[in-house]
Amino acid sequence: MTDLAAALAAIDAANAHDPDTSEGAPAAQLYGQRMTAELARLFPDAPDPLQIAARGQHIERWTKSRSDYPEGREGYLNWRRDLAKHHADRVGEIMREAGYSQEDAESAGRMIRKEGIKRNEDVQMLEDVICFVFLKWYFAPFSETQEPEKMQRIVAKTARKMSAEARARVLREFDLPENLASAFRT
Structure with a gap:
């Protein structure tokens, strides 16, 4: 059991x-x-x-x-x-x-x-959760330690890891500046 x-x-x-x-x-x-x-x-x-x-x-x-x-x-x-x-x-x-x-x-x-990201539903769900936790809890303090250009690359990389549904949900749930929000629209 x-x-x-x-x-x-x-x-x-x-x-x-x-x-x-x-x-x-x-x-x-x-x-x-x-x-x-x-x-x-x-x-x-x-x-x-x-x-x-x-x-x-x-x-x-x-x-x-x-x-x-x-x-x-x-x-x-x-x-x-x-x-x-x-x-x-x-x-x-x-x-x-x-x-x-x-x-x-x-x-x-x-x-x-992360074996099978973008191919395995459970792996992708975990990756989406990881990205949401990062954005919700760790993004703001982390961004204060990074140059704006580097932060934009990190956000773009984060968005690429996410499913289309999760990227759309990020846009609904987070108030991101336009230069960062655009990464989630692809």
């Missing part, structure tokens, strides 16, 4: 150890809870593996520091790849402990590693 509540609680327990409490709670735990809330709002009938992947997408993120990798794009991409593998592996372990099949754990892992 599978236990969704136990899987989500185990992810929260792992993320409770995040040393970053700058928002009043462990950052990875808060991020996972925001992901769950946004998934429930956007896709209320999401299957369990998608719900678990959303909650665990950044599980124990602080354990792999960007500073442990070389500077530059290659170092960044290697860091991101290693993080995704770690997140997928940990979520898979938790799912199996909560009674989920290996197939369900592998499905969640593919979502977390």
Whole structure:
């Protein structure tokens, strides 16, 4: 028998150890809870593996520091790849402990590693949720640290990852300046 509540609680327990409490709670735990809330709002009938992947997408993120990798794009991409593998592996372990099949754990892992973006419905739903969480919770503070031209490139890249339906919803739900909103109209 599978236990969704136990899987989500185990992810929260792992993320409770995040040393970053700058928002009043462990950052990875808060991020996972925001992901769950946004998934429930956007896709209320999401299957369990998608719900678990959303909650665990950044599980124990602080354990792999960007500073442990070389500077530059290659170092960044290697860091991101290693993080995704770690997140997928940990979520898979938790799912199996909560009674989920290996197939369900592998499905969640593919979502977390973003394998099949634009081709797999569940992977795309997770990506849309990730983008909404970024725009809702992290965009404003992040944009203050970036040059306007770089921010425009980041927003365009974010929009390209999203489904057409999600881009249209962004335009309805967010009051973006025209130079940024135009990225969501393509």
